[in-house]
Amino acid sequence: MGKLLFIDLANGLINEEPYPDDIGRDFIGGYGLGVRILYDRMKTCVDPLGPDNMLGFVGGPLTGTPALTSGRYTVVGKSPLTGTWGDSSSGGDFGPYMKFAGYDGIFITGISPSPVYLYLNDGNAELKDAIDLWGKDSQYTDDVLRERYGKRDTRVACVGPAGERLVKFACIMNDKGRAAGRSGLGAVMGSKNLKAIAATGTLSVPVSNMAAATRLRKKWSRRMNESAELFYEYGTAGLTDSAAETGDGPIKNWSGSFVDFPEVTDIDGDHVNSEQARRYGCWRCTISCGGRMKPTAGRAEDSHKPEYETLNMAGSNVLNSDLESIIQFNDLCNAEGMDTISAGAAVAFAVECYQNEILDHRYVGMDLNWRNGEAVVELAGKIARREGIGDILAEGVQVAAERIGSGSEEFAVHSGGQELPAHDPKFVPALAVTYRMDATPGRHTQGGAGWIMGSNFMDDSRENKYTADGFGELQSRATSMVHLVNASGICLFGYTGYDIEFIQEFMTEITGHSYTLDELVAVGERIGTLRHLFNLREGMNPLDLHMNPRAIGDPPQSEGPNAGITIDAEALTADYLRAMEWDSSTTRPSDEKLKQLGLFELVTAR
Numbered sequence: 338m339g340k341l342l343f344i345d346l347a348n349g350l351i352n353e354e355p356y357p358d359d360i361g362r363d364f365i366g367g368y369g370l371g372v373r374i375l376y377d378r379m380k381t382c383v384d385p386l387g388p389d390n391m392l393g394f395v396g397g398p399l400t401g402t403p404a405l406t407s408g409r410y411t412v413v414g415k416s417p418l419t420g421t422w423g424d425s426s427s428g429g430d431f432g433p434y435m436k437f438a439g440y441d442g443i444f445i446t447g448i449s450p451s452p453v454y455l456y457l458n459d460g461n462a463e464l465k466d467a468i469d470l471w472g473k474d475s476q477y478t479d480d481v482l483r484e485r486y487g488k489r490d491t492r493v494a495c496v497g498p499a500g501e502r503l504v505k506f507a508c509i510m511n512d513k514g515r516a517a518g519r520s521g522l523g524a525v526m527g528s529k530n531l532k533a534i535a536a537t538g539t540l541s542v543p544v545s546n547m548a549a550a551t552r553l554r555k556k557w558s559r560r561m562n563e564s565a566e567l568f569y570e571y572g573t574a575g576l577t578d579s580a581a582e583t584g585d586g587p588i589k590n591w592s593g594s595f596v597d598f599p600e601v602t603d604i605d606g607d608h609v610n611s612e613q614a615r616r617y618g619c620w621r622c623t624i625s626c627g628g629r630m631k632p633t634a635g636r637a638e639d640s641h642k643p644e645y646e647t648l649n650m651a652g653s654n655v656l657n658s659d660l661e662s663i664i665q666f667n668d669l670c671n672a673e674g675m676d677t678i679s680a681g682a683a684v685a686f687a688v689e690c691y692q693n694e695i696l697d698h699r700y701v702g703m704d705l706n707w708r709n710g711e712a713v714v715e716l717a718g719k720i721a722r723r724e725g726i727g728d729i730l731a732e733g734v735q736v737a738a739e740r741i742g743s744g745s746e747e748f749a750v751h752s753g754g755q756e757l758p759a760h761d762p763k764f765v766p767a768l769a770v771t772y773r774m775d776a777t778p779g780r781h782t783q784g785g786a787g788w789i790m791g792s793n794f795m796d797d798s799r800e801n802k803y804t805a806d807g808f809g810e811l812q813s814r815a816t817s818m819v820h821l822v823n824a825s826g827i828c829l830f831g832y833t834g835y836d837i838e839f840i841q842e843f844m845t846e847i848t849g850h851s852y853t854l855d856e857l858v859a860v861g862e863r864i865g866t867l868r869h870l871f872n873l874r875e876g877m878n879p880l881d882l883h884m885n886p887r888a889i890g891d892p893p894q895s896e897g898p899n900a901g902i903t904i905d906a907e908a909l910t911a912d913y914l915r916a917m918e919w920d921s922s923t924t925r926p927s928d929e930k931l932k933q934l935g936l937f938e939l940v941t942a943r
């Protein structure tokens with residue numbers, strides 16, 4: 338285990354602590370470590386953008402090890418977008434280098450009197466003046482800090498100008514094109530006047546049995562290359578057209594269907610690949626789903642391949658088949674440091690308001706029509722700069738709709754304040770529950786029955802995916818396992834391609850602790866439950882969260898693959914609560930469940 342770092346930016350105090358063994362065993366790391374520390378040490382009901390919010394950067398036990406796809410780190414804190422628990426994970430190389438610099442977790446409170454960055458260097462930590470970087474975009478910041486400390490051994494995580502301006506869905510960028518995108522934690526970092534963390538690392542991450550871990554790497558490499566063909570060939574961009582055809586991907590701000598957007602084939606994986614200069618992968622990943630785009634006028638110098646989520650939210654969801662505009666939107670969001678899902682959803686919301694004469698041309702200053710790629714890029718820029726209408730949209734669609742009024746709530750597609758990602762519960766019914774019941778509302782990376790369950794881990798043998806019969810147990814195990822994988826430092830794309838023994842074997846050989854499958858599921862459930870308890874302590878009951886009814890087909894659509902479908906979200910949720918042993922109205926876990934997970938004393942101690 339490495340060390341944990343605690344920093345108070347108000348007075349510049351930096352303290353190191355050893356990583357407690359019991360937390361390592363019971364919560365393994367990543368956002369498991371994050372929620373255990375924040376639950377214990379953060380005051381309740383703090384202002385997410387105030388000094389008492391604790392912002393954590395946490396690696397998993399497998400981050401930076403020989404395990405395949407082990408480049409993930411997670412940022413944690415209270416979300417300014419939802420007011421709930423917030424976390425967001427990113428790939429690339431920053432997570433491993435944070436560990437090579439000697440730290441498994443960094444927890445930051447306070448607000449610095451002036452802009453600073455944190456420099457980590459082989460077990461040492463210093464705060465440095467960041468006046469020269471403030472106001473600069475994420476790519477410039479990355480270049481300057483890596484130049485300053487040595488490109489080979491230094492990696493950078495930073496906010497762009499959107500984080501400094503407290504755009505509520507600002508993200509934290511690393512490696513120029515990888516983002517801890519969701520939950521608005523870039524705004525938290527900006528609120529602390531913390532521009533960046535630069536990690537120079539040459540230390541090694543402890544591995545209990547390196548020879549066995551290396552053997553496992555070879556064994557699972559062969560399997561990965563066979564199972565991840567689509568991601569290898571296209572990255573997630575390969576999902577764009579099929580998602581539109583099946584009804585997985587929302588179209589026309591969740592009000593339309595494939596029938597409205599046959600031009601989706603103009604932004605499919607082949608078209609994206611034709612603009613790609615080369616592929617790249619995160620740490621220890623041979624899938625290499627990332628890509629850098631050919632340099633052309635209008636693109637960033639280091640232009641990255643748009644992900645499926647971006648192609649949908651800035652493409653299908655606004656009926657935009659102009660691929661160049663989506664690439665430029667992606668570049669802009671990366672440079673400014675904004676989540677492409679929320680930014681795209683905010684644009685779609687504004688377009689629908691404009692089409693319904695709730696917003697007028699005089700106010701927005703452009704023709705906000707469907708199929709207008711230029712407007713997508715222009716409006717995203719206004720949001721990042723908080724200019725005009727952009728200032729309202731920068732608060733997220735929930736708050737924007739409250740301020741604009743005139744019935745615009747109908748067009749604000751979010752759950753609990755977070756804009757929904759590009760996966761439709763009408764196609765994946767479990768997401769109707771995950772989007773509300775996970776501690777970070779509106780997230781597709783938190784698992785669900787029939788959705789990110791891991792190869793050979795469990796079968797969804799229900800004949801009808803819309804039925805609540807047998808749903809709760811599946812949802813409980815699937816989400817628990819995803820918490821485990823997210824916390825371990827492994828990429829979810831790897832998880833979907835492996836047998837479940839992949840996680841079990843690497844966890845055992847790298848940590849030296851022999852885990853059974855049931856123990857691993859229990860770790861995941863413990864992590865998910867403590868995230869939920871964090872929200873309950875904040876007074877947030879997920880049953881009170883509003884999710885836009887379009888997401889569940891209320892009213893049902895009249896055409897397209899999801900025509901006539903309305904999800905019985907209440908029945909699915911009730912069965913999930915039963916399976917989790919959470920109260921059907923307060924959602925508080927039963928005392929027996931808390932004792933079984935070893936959380937009872939922690940929760941009742943205060």
Ligand code: SF4
Binds near residue numbers: 568829
């Ligand atoms: S699959 Fe893609 S996102 Fe996941 S580790 Fe590999 S390159 Fe990174």
